[in-house]
Amino acid sequence: MLLKDCPVSVALHVIGGKWKPLLLNELKSGTLRYGELRRRVPEASPKVLTEQLRQLEALGIVQRTSAGSATPRTEYKLTPYGRTLSPILARLCKWGELHRQRCE
Secondary structure, three states: OOHHHOHHHHHHHHHOOOOHHHHHHHHOOOOEEHHHHHHHOOOOOHHHHHHHHHHHHHOOOEEEEEEOOOOOEEEEEEOHHHHOOHHHHHHHHHHHHHHHHHHO
8 A cells, every 4th residue: 555545654644743633632622822722832942843733724724813913812612523533643642642652
């Protein structure tokens, strides 16, 4: 099977990497402001965090909204399409917990 034809490869292209799964996992609980995401994923640099969120937005997974008040507010949430990833992320979390326990 060619890499481009493999469904797992396609999925990993969208949600793979070091930070996207963590961001998606945080956003499955609801809308978060950019600062909240930075606090919840502190190891990601602001530049990388912004790049990853923009990529997810371009793919229709995340919706970004900005409020033009005195202090600019940027919020992120999963789109309806992005919410279809929630069961996958939940299973991945469960497997990660089992694997961590197995390795301890």
